[in-house]
Amino acid sequence: xxxxxxxxxxxxxxxxxxxxxxxxxxxxxxxxxxxxxxxxxxxxxxxxxxxxxxxxxxxxxxxxxxxxxxxxxxxxxxxxxxxxxxxxxxxxxxxxxxxxxxxxxxxxxxxxxxxxxxxxxxxxxxxxxxxxxxxxxxxxxxxxxxxxxxxxxxxxxxxxxxxxxxxxxxxxxxxxxxxxxxxxxxxxxxxxxxxxxxxxxxxxxxxxxxxxxxxxxxxxxxxxxxxxxxxxxxxxxxxxxxxxxxxxxxxxxxxxxxxxxxxxxxxxxxxxxxxxxxxxxxxxxxxxxxxxxxxxxxxxxxxxxxxxxxxxxxxxxxxxxxxxxxxxxxxx
Numbered sequence: 001x002x003x004x005x006x007x008x009x010x011x012x013x014x015x016x017x018x019x020x021x022x023x024x025x026x027x028x029x030x031x032x033x034x035x036x037x038x039x040x041x042x043x044x045x046x047x048x049x050x051x052x053x054x055x056x057x058x059x060x061x062x063x064x065x066x067x068x069x070x071x072x073x074x075x076x077x078x079x080x081x082x083x084x085x086x087x088x089x090x091x092x093x094x095x096x097x098x099x100x101x102x103x104x105x106x107x108x109x110x111x112x113x114x115x116x117x118x119x120x121x122x123x124x125x126x127x128x129x130x131x132x133x134x135x136x137x138x139x140x141x142x143x144x145x146x147x148x149x150x151x152x153x154x155x156x157x158x159x160x161x162x163x164x165x166x167x168x169x170x171x172x173x174x175x176x177x178x179x180x181x182x183x184x185x186x187x188x189x190x191x192x193x194x195x196x197x198x199x200x201x202x203x204x205x206x207x208x209x210x211x212x213x214x215x216x217x218x219x220x221x222x223x224x225x226x227x228x229x230x231x232x233x234x235x236x237x238x239x240x241x242x243x244x245x246x247x248x249x250x251x252x253x254x255x256x257x258x259x260x261x262x263x264x265x266x267x268x269x270x271x272x273x274x275x276x277x278x279x280x281x282x283x284x285x286x287x288x289x290x291x292x293x294x295x296x297x298x299x300x301x302x303x304x305x306x307x308x309x310x311x312x313x314x315x316x317x318x319x320x321x322x323x324x325x326x327x328x329x330x331x332x
Contacts, residue, residue, distance in 0.1 A: 009256025011276055017249040018280040019287070024242050025084055027224070031239075032081025033210045034217040035246060040077075040200045040207070042247045043254065047197030059198065061188045066198040069184070072177040074203035078210070079170040086163025087156060089291070095134045095303055096167045102127055103175035111179055119309060126306030133299030192258055278304050 024031050048054065059066065084093065105124050108114040181195070207214065221239035229236050260269050278300075285292045 006256050006259035013249045013252030014276045015280050020246040030085045034214045037207045038247045039250045044201040051197045060191045070202040073199050076170045076174045083163045083166040087160040088163040103171045107175045123306040123310035130299045130303030137295045
């Protein structure tokens with residue numbers, strides 16, 4: 001029952017979060033900082049009350065290690081959101097971030113000296129090919145959309161290339177953070193709720209560097225179209241409602257993933273998160289009518305095929321189908 005509940009939380013929370021984010025990004029492409037700050041503040045307050053016990057509970061993992069992890073986590077979050085300012089469409093943003101398997105494998109080989117099976121390398125090749133196809137098709141779309149002078153078209157393409165570079169850096173940094181976290185858990189044990197709290201609490205002072213941008217978007221949000229809230233009978237700017245929905249759904253999503261990690265194997269968690277990304281992507285394309293060619297669909301299919309191959313879903317399904325056959329033979 002807990003597993004079903006967790007899967008429902010992941011799908012409802014994460015998919016709703018993507019929708020609310022795109023609703024904000026369409027009107028204010030540079031709103032990533034205020035969204036990230038609101039998410040961090042909400043999760044940090046919840047953790048301070050229920051996990052940290054108002055500062056009375058000592059951390060199981062030394063704070064110095066959390067500072068390193070948080071620096072990487074904060075950098076990845078800000079860069080991923082800020083990349084939307086550089087002509088990066090939301091579907092490409094989601095597909096590119098699905099390439100975390102590539103970054104994790106590369107850094108795992110370099111740092112942890114890991115070796116993988118042939119199927120793992122094949123899956124990484126598929127994911128790489130899928131992202132390459134989508135990236136090239138998006139580059140052509142940028143060229144088509146940038147009508148006007150040759151100089152203006154070059155400027156638009158240059159901004160897009162900067163955005164791609166930012167997403168690549170964030171992808172590698174995220175993989176490095178995952179490896180660092182894996183090493184910490186091996187040394188001190190697993191404390192995901194504690195890590196969730198410190199990952200969102202410690203970066204809060206860093207948002208002072210972004211206070212001007214956050215304040216400007218607060219002003220813009222307050223000037224958005226007001227809508228009537230039925231329960232309170234008050235008029236509230238629509239962007240603040242979108243932000244509230246985004247923060248709550250982000251929390252629901254993260255909580256769902258946490259419950260899932262305690263109920264299921266990592267394989268099941270990866271599969272659920274992958275399917276959630278795919279569903280969010282399809283909904284984003286259909287509902288928001290984002291430009292998506294046949295080649296984009298091919299690239300997307302290859303990315304998720306490679307991801308499923310990496311999680312060894314096919315072998316798990318075969319094993320599950322063989323068990324009933326084995327039981328029948330024993331019965332005979």
